[in-house]
Amino acid sequence: MVTLLRTSGLLLSLLVAVGGSSCTSLQERSNVPQQSTSVTSTAPSSSAPQDDLSAVVPVVRRVGSAVVQINTSRTVRESVEGFGLDEFRGNRVPRPEQVQRGTGSGFITTADGQVITNAHVVAGADTVTVVLKDGRNYPGRVVGSDSISDLAVVKIDATNLPTIPLGDSNALVPGQLAIAIGNPLGLSNTVTQGIISATERSVAEIGIPDKRVAFLQTDAAINPGNSGGPLLNAAGEVIGVNTAIIQGAQGIGFAIPINTVKTVSGQLATKGRVDYPYIGIQMAALTPQLRAAIDRSNLGFQITQDKGIIVLKVLPNTPAARAGMRAGDVIVSVNGTAIESVNQIQQQVDATGIGKPMQITVSRNGNAQQLAVRPEALPARPSSQG
Template identity: 40%
Template sequence: MMSTLDWKLLRSVALAGVFTGLSGLTALVPVSAAAQSAVVRGLPDFTELVELAGPSVVNIRTTEKASARSGAGAMDEEMAEFFKRFGVPIPNAPRQQRPQQDEQPRGVGSGFILTADGVVMTNAHVVEGADEVIVTLADKREFKARIVGADKRTDVAVVKIEASGLPAVKVGDVSRLKVGEWVMAIGSPFGLENTVTAGIVSAKQRDTGDYLPFIQTDVAINPGNSGGPLINMRGEVVGINSQIYSRSGGFMGISFAIPMDEAMRVSEQLRASGRVTRGRIGVQIGPVTKDVAESLGLGKAQGALVTGVESGSPAEKAGVEAGDIIIRFEGKAIEKVADLPRLVGNTKPGSKSSLTVFRRGQSRDLAVTIAEIEPDKVAVKTTDREERAKASSAGQQVGLTVTELPEAQKKELKLKGGVLVSAAVDGAARAGLREGDIILAIANTEVSGVKDFDAILGKVDKSKTLSVLYRRGEWAQYALIRPAPAR
């Protein structure tokens, strides 16, 4: 039996080495100093980066004039913003204790110096609604800032302070950023100025909005970090920390940054004119699923499915139709639906551009003149159901009963053809079709009326999935009617 002394000796030796072998204690191998040194050398050292980039990071405080709303109402609104974004709402003292027009603390965020003459970049939500913006430099100097411009769609804002000789950041090349690369953030989480956190790039091109492919990281980001820089190991700013995924309002391991190339594009317009202009072509789009792509002969799920075309829009004038799949814009491939609004949005209004659409098995090139984006229109259509012609019976094989589309309805909806669904059962119902839908094409072939519909159905292979392009309300989309399972 092992003595107490022997056991203590063995335990002390084991703590200084590692056990090896598959059964029992076969050897004690001490960890060499060289191995320990190699591990230490493999970890990043952020001290030089902090010294390099830290002086360029600023704290941003905002104030707003007190309003007649109640304190409770103000807190509700601020807390909603807290969870939505990052601006830290500071509870206000009871309104009746202060004059109505007093300046009230509103929030705190971060930013960074873009140019030596005092141009500072931050998030739009940090300065939104502010009556006064105060920028505090790393050396504790404070300046009142003027809001040059803010863009809500990208959440980028530019403010200006009257100073010179300031330490400006170096802007990095986002295209060189790699997933798994170390990055660092500096900001003012919960008002704690010049806080440094670090992590890695978790993903690139993360879609969380129409106009931005975000950089996802696991860098600890919290309320107050908004607008602060995301910095690579070369000391360059590659993003603006903007959002987090959270169920509590605090950090949960997932944060998002605006890529610096996108932010710079926006900031240049804000500095030039105080606003951002974007292109539009006037289409409603949706994703292309694998099943839809295969049924149409597209090959792979790519592009943006046109579900609707606005009346009088550039797209309508160019000949774009509902059911088209836009696969290229200005020669650039549309891999996913979010690519199209970014490319079109970044195109100068008035420019003449090219679209490649996939329509009924063929690719077509269309010329389109880009218009300037405007607020979304809410179009409301009413359908007067007139007396219909005799219903088709051929469609019942796939669960559809259709009738002729009244001429008045065709004219109102600006349709060349189509048939009206009066009943959908079995496979058609499972595909999502319902009464009132208008079928525009079936099996990749346009439908002009009931006779045409019957003829097309008579030729298709009922044992294969049938693609149906239909319109519901303002927008068109695809449904896939699958053959009934064998019994």
């Protein structure tokens, strides 16, 4: 189970989870040794190995003050047995209200108070409070939030604030140092270190298909409450936003690459939303097993190959439908690039942008077809589409 990392404190975790079994408890976590090393921002002792501290301590001292704690509260109504029947009969029975509190992380990117965090940290919040490392706290206003990327921009009214520089996630390779700063389980300004374990982890691989991100994987220890906090490189630059963990695993965490964050946060800051290009198809990687299943199902089309990306469905009134794409088409290339994975197609759609033509070559019943598709803005309530 993948868990998004918002928490309400040490004893009670408010976890936004997708599928799977129940979450690992704090007690169970405390009995399992962590793979990553935890480092504080205090001066190293004379006996501490300098090699372990030389990279991390300067980074924490330089940018740690720009990492913030984000506290939220939201009012929810508890369900009351029989309430629906009473309401149907015209008896308005007030339901008791409960205030839920949560804690996440974030980091300051501009001296006048722009803060980046996860969308699930502030989702549904009635109040947002941003707490700085020095104890100052400010009311926060959610400028924009995007559930597809799980990113949000919060603004506080302040000046001369510390900031963190943003790096380049496209330059990352597995094995590089990774430093996480955040507020896991409400423990403020916690620092852990590890490495970049992998890049370009697809949403299908980690089980959160409603997102549209190619994640970074890290073994730096992150836990509920780290959500929205920065993942840093050895230069003290943000390379990702810590977002999710796999429950029951050790040293498997995921972060949104900072290059994605730059694009999304820029749109959120200027217009409060993100426009995603889409073409309106459901697709899958073709395998001999899938081909056999399609043949048995008699879906009205024939497949003559065992590899490629097959279009399973073309949604009506979408760019793909208007371009003449059909279920059963096997996508061979996009804009002259040979296609080997579903991720490649999504990347090509994103790179093309809204309103610009994509040249797509498909194999239809063994014959090559050329299609010109113009991506449009993804509707507000999308289905799972490419």
